[in-house]
Amino acid sequence: xxxxxxxxxxxxxxxxxxxxxxxxxxxxxxxxxxxxxxxxxxxxxxxxxxxxxxxxxxxxxxxxxxxxxxxxxxxxxxxxxxxxxxxxxxxxxxxxxxxxxxxxxxxxxxxxxxxxxxxxxxxxxxxxxxxxxxxxxxxxxxxxxxxxxxxxxxxxxxxxxxxxxxxxxxxxxxxxxxxxxxxxxxxxxxxxxxxxxxxxxxxxxxxxxxxxxxxxxxxxxxxxxxxxxxxxxxxxxxxxxxxxxxxxxxxxxxxxxxxxxxxxxxxxxxxxxxxxxxxxxxxxxxxxxxxxxxxxxxxxxxxxxxxxxxxxxxxxxxxxxxxxxxxx
Amino acid sequence: xxxxxxxxxxxxxxxxxxxxxxxxxxxxxxxxxxxxxxxxxxxxxxxxxxxxxxxxxxxxxxxxxxxxxxxxxxxxxxxxxxxxxxxxxxxxxxxxxxxxxxxxxxxxxxxxxxxxxxxxxxxxxxxxxxxxxxxxxxxxxxxxxxxxxxxxxxxxxxxxxxxxxxxxxxxxxxxxxxxxxxxxxxxxxxxxxxxxxxxxxxxxxxxxxxxxxxxxxxxxxxxxxxxxxxxxxxxxxxxxxxxxxxxxxxxxxxxxxxxxxxxxxxxxxxxxxxxxxxxxxxxxxxxxxxxxxxxxxxxxxxxxxxxxxxxxxxxxxxxxxxxxxxxxxxxxxxxxxxxxxxxxxxxxxxxxxxxxxxxxxxxxxxxxxxxxxxxxxxxxxxxxxxxxxxxxxxxxxxxxxxxxxxxxxxxxxxxxxxxxxxxxxxxxxxxxxxxxxxxxx
Numbered sequence: 001x002x003x004x005x006x007x008x009x010x011x012x013x014x015x016x017x018x019x020x021x022x023x024x025x026x027x028x029x030x031x032x033x034x035x036x037x038x039x040x041x042x043x044x045x046x047x048x049x050x051x052x053x054x055x056x057x058x059x060x061x062x063x064x065x066x067x068x069x070x071x072x073x074x075x076x077x078x079x080x081x082x083x084x085x086x087x088x089x090x091x092x093x094x095x096x097x098x099x100x101x102x103x104x105x106x107x108x109x110x111x112x113x114x115x116x117x118x119x120x121x122x123x124x125x126x127x128x129x130x131x132x133x134x135x136x137x138x139x140x141x142x143x144x145x146x147x148x149x150x151x152x153x154x155x156x157x158x159x160x161x162x163x164x165x166x167x168x169x170x171x172x173x174x175x176x177x178x179x180x181x182x183x184x185x186x187x188x189x190x191x192x193x194x195x196x197x198x199x200x201x202x203x204x205x206x207x208x209x210x211x212x213x214x215x216x217x218x219x220x221x222x223x224x225x226x227x228x229x230x231x232x233x234x235x236x237x238x239x240x241x242x243x244x245x246x247x248x249x250x251x252x253x254x255x256x257x258x259x260x261x262x263x264x265x266x267x268x269x270x271x272x273x274x275x276x277x278x279x280x281x282x283x284x285x286x287x288x289x290x291x292x293x294x295x296x297x298x299x300x301x302x303x304x305x306x307x308x309x310x311x312x313x314x315x316x317x318x319x320x321x322x323x324x325x326x327x328x
Numbered sequence: 329x330x331x332x333x334x335x336x337x338x339x340x341x342x343x344x345x346x347x348x349x350x351x352x353x354x355x356x357x358x359x360x361x362x363x364x365x366x367x368x369x370x371x372x373x374x375x376x377x378x379x380x381x382x383x384x385x386x387x388x389x390x391x392x393x394x395x396x397x398x399x400x401x402x403x404x405x406x407x408x409x410x411x412x413x414x415x416x417x418x419x420x421x422x423x424x425x426x427x428x429x430x431x432x433x434x435x436x437x438x439x440x441x442x443x444x445x446x447x448x449x450x451x452x453x454x455x456x457x458x459x460x461x462x463x464x465x466x467x468x469x470x471x472x473x474x475x476x477x478x479x480x481x482x483x484x485x486x487x488x489x490x491x492x493x494x495x496x497x498x499x500x501x502x503x504x505x506x507x508x509x510x511x512x513x514x515x516x517x518x519x520x521x522x523x524x525x526x527x528x529x530x531x532x533x534x535x536x537x538x539x540x541x542x543x544x545x546x547x548x549x550x551x552x553x554x555x556x557x558x559x560x561x562x563x564x565x566x567x568x569x570x571x572x573x574x575x576x577x578x579x580x581x582x583x584x585x586x587x588x589x590x591x592x593x594x595x596x597x598x599x600x601x602x603x604x605x606x607x608x609x610x611x612x613x614x615x616x617x618x619x620x621x622x623x624x625x626x627x628x629x630x631x632x633x634x635x636x637x638x639x640x641x642x643x644x645x646x647x648x649x650x651x652x653x654x655x656x657x658x659x660x661x662x663x664x665x666x667x668x669x670x671x672x673x674x675x676x677x678x679x680x681x682x683x684x685x686x687x688x689x690x691x692x693x694x695x696x697x698x699x700x701x702x703x704x705x706x707x708x709x710x711x712x713x714x715x716x717x718x719x720x721x722x723x724x725x726x727x728x729x730x731x732x733x734x735x736x737x738x739x740x741x742x743x744x745x746x747x748x749x750x751x752x753x754x755x756x757x758x759x760x761x762x763x764x765x766x767x768x769x
């Protein structure tokens with residue numbers, strides 16, 4: 001049983017990594033759209049760089065949500081009902097985001113409304129995902145029924161907000177690097193220019209976030225592995241900046257992608273074996289007290305092991321199809 | 329206001345709106361697969377052009393389905409936290425399996441269909457069409473599995489107030505999964521193919537792209553005819569299964585007040601709950617007994633056989649079920665006419681029939697929605713039949729006011745989306761099939 005619960009903890013982290021890397025770049029591109037693309041031709045270029053992929057990317061969120069529901073139902077229940085208004089905002093934003101590209105491409109003379117909707121719909125989740133994670137890490141008040149006992153403003157504490165802003169800045173950095181890699185002309189030029197300031201901003205926010213984290217999670221300070229993963233994250237952001245300046249966007253994209261993995265590992269090391277921290281230090285939802293039964297975890301493991309490699313395989317195949325230069 | 333009621337209304341509104349899109353996707357995916365297969369088999373460019381048009385429309389429909397589908401995945405945790413805690417051990421797995429096995433497949437290869445016609449070989453393109461078809465139908469299967477488990481739960485035991493999985497395959501192949509899946513898929517094919525046929529009919533009536541219109545109409549109408557006729561068999565199977573596994577639901581469908589041998593079938597009427605009788609009723613004696621048990625005199629339990637707090641709301645259940653059935657027979661009549669005109673080889677000349685196809689299309693959606701209302705309202709007062717009541721399933725910590733506010737936002741947002749969706753859909757149809765698929769935006 002214990003190994004199943006640990007495995008599922010790891011798998012959830014894996015799905016979150018997949019989501020951050022893949023949907024991360026189109027969230028970033030969305031936020032940067034007003035800066036990167038100034039007219040409809042440029043927008044068309046930029047959107048065609050994410051158009052074929054964002055559907056598939058978003059499914060990582062569905063898979064992550066489904067996996068959390070299946071493997072750790074009480075965590076899913078407490079977080080989604082407790083962070084109600086925040087997650088509803090995410091939902092409304094995601095709905096706008098999902099329809100905006102399609103509506104934009106069909107709208108009369110490509111009006112601005114839908115490209116703004118894409119930006120707004122990307123901005124809100126890009127911040128709130130980090131805020132949510134920050135609350136899960138810092139801990140929230142839980143009642144005896146392990147329901148959330150705070151309110152909307154409980155969620156807006158300094159550390160979660162800092163994590164939200166850090167998340168936003170790395171998503172945007174990731175998106176800038178992706179745009180630099182997949183477009184050309186003026187869009188690529190603007191993307192290249194903004195990589196350095198974004199990397200510096202991300203590093204600054206990373207430091208702010210770590211300082212605040214040290215205050216609210218004092219026990220984590222003594223864990224060497226946390227510092228290693230954080231240092232790795234910082235190093236990768238620096239690498240992305242260096243490669244971005246040299247115009248080697250493919251490598252820079254690899255660096256920002258891996259930086260999501262290292263930051264998730266830092267968070268995982270802080271958190272394990274807790275899933276949702278309780279601020280009283282007692283009522284935590286953990287992989288032991290909040291998991292599904294052994295049979296469900298086993299069945300789900302078979303599903304994940306059979307399914308995820310296939311998904312990764314054909315996703316890579318399709319990215320390669322669209323990476324090939326001009327059309328036949 | 330009552331949080332339970334508001335949460336139910338919110339779920340009904342969001343899933344009811346969502347349920348417009350996936351069935352359309354399933355129907356379109358089938359027609360597209362047929363067109364692409366014929367094109368691969370050497371049929372002309374026109375097959376490809378018609379398919380490309382449908383793929384564009386599918387792209388639009390799919391986006392709306394995804395946008396509104398994410399809401400559903402969050403909804404169980406948002407508004408139904410107690411439900412999630414109690415049955416997450418079983419209910420979460422099919423949702424996760426749906427994403428991993430099916431939805432990834434569908435969405436990744438839809439990208440190829442939409443943007444890759446000139447980037448991949450004909451063979452790979454056909455396989456992409458197949459994966460979109462297969463993925464969307466597999467996706468439907470997992471969702472129906474999850475939903476059927478709420479109707480006829482199996483493969484679990486209750487431990488400390490929580491449902492714990494004991495037999496995965498029993499939960500998956502629970503007593504209603506098969507019937508409900510075939511019933512839903514056929515309903516989806518009816519809807520999607522009728523919409524596609526209506527587009528073809530419209531081109532013929534407008535005398536624009538007449539060759540494309542004729543091809544789209546013929547192929548879609550064949551799918552529509554086959555699905556409508558098969559639905560008679562599947563619908564019957566579903567009703568028999570409901571009568572056996574959820575007898576109080578069947579009694580409500582029929583407003584059968586008394587348990588009796590030789591139970592009649594209620595064709596139409598107005599159930600009066602105070603008087604416990606159906607006013608203005610037209611009924612066929614003994615037909616219900618015959619249809620359920622194959623015996624004119626078989627005993628069928630009526631509403632009097634069940635405690636008051638275990639019966640669904642009668643009016644909504646009765647009318648949604650009857651509207652669905654009337655529409656099902658309307659589609660069969662439309663199909664028989666279609667067969668007649670197809671055999672006479674003058675389908676495309678009969679203007680009134682072409683118009684009839686167009687005006688009937690919205691009714692296919694009405695049939696889908698009423699069928700779903702009959703199934704889900706008919707399950708009340710249970711969220712999981714005989715295991716958990718709906719009133720116990722709602723989140724404890726979400727205030728009614730917040731549900732109301734988000735409900736209003738959903739309502740406005742979805743009204744806006746629907747309006748734009750219809751306009752964009754019509755615009756793509758009006759632009760017609762001539763243009764080759766554009767790569768990119």
